[in-house]
Amino acid sequence: MIKGLYEAHLPVRNLEKSLAFYKGLGLEFSHSVEGRLAFLWIEEGKSWLGLWECGQARLDYHPSIRHVAFEVTLEDLKKAVSWLVERGHEPREAFGFEPVEPFVMANPVCTHAKIHFNDPDGNSLELITSIPNPRKREGMMYLSDWEQANRDVQ
Structure with missing residues (x-):
């Protein structure tokens, strides 16, 4: 459906x-x-x-409202921090990760890499892509750490 x-x-x-x-x-x-x-x-x-x-656009933020995630490719996500900064937008901390690079939220069912930022009204925006999880790992880490941990897996 x-x-x-x-x-x-x-x-x-x-x-x-x-x-x-x-x-x-x-x-x-x-x-x-x-x-x-x-x-x-x-x-x-x-x-x-x-x-x-x-x-009244400034409602209290909660992740269940005022949030949109835009799908991007992994290649584009890897460039997202500089891409956002070049356009005058600051990536922001999310889930305890500083916005120095995208981070991964992994579980055996679906794993994503992402970066967060806000629009001018404080609406939460996200650039996100689904990534393979060959070892069925769980947890969160920076994307570069994820790639290093999975380097030897085809």
């Missing part, structure tokens, strides 16, 4: 400023509705992000 994520929505204080931010991340503008809601393609024809201009 469910094939994937079609859309996610975030509150923003200034729609034009937020549009510029997300276009700078590579999302493509699709359309707007009544000047207070805009849609940007995450993957054209497949998934998009809705931005709602509202007076």
Whole structure:
């Protein structure tokens, strides 16, 4: 039945400023509705992000709300810290990992490498990719440590 994520929505204080931010991340503008809601393609024809201009965009953060994770390739994720900084965005600490490089959250079922940052309204954003876990490890570590630990596994 469910094939994937079609859309996610975030509150923003200034729609034009937020549009510029997300276009700078590579999302493509699709359309707007009544000047207070805009849609940007995450993957054209497949998934998009809705931005709602509202007076109260600063809600208390909790990972279950105000969070969007964008899928990227492993090669792009390895360049993500410098890519974000070049665009004026600071990666942030997450799960106790400083944003010096992506980190891995591993379990035998699904393992991901990721880096976190915020948009201008404090919405939590993430660049993430699924990675192999040949030894069925569990736990968290920096991506470079993960690759070193799995270097001899095909």
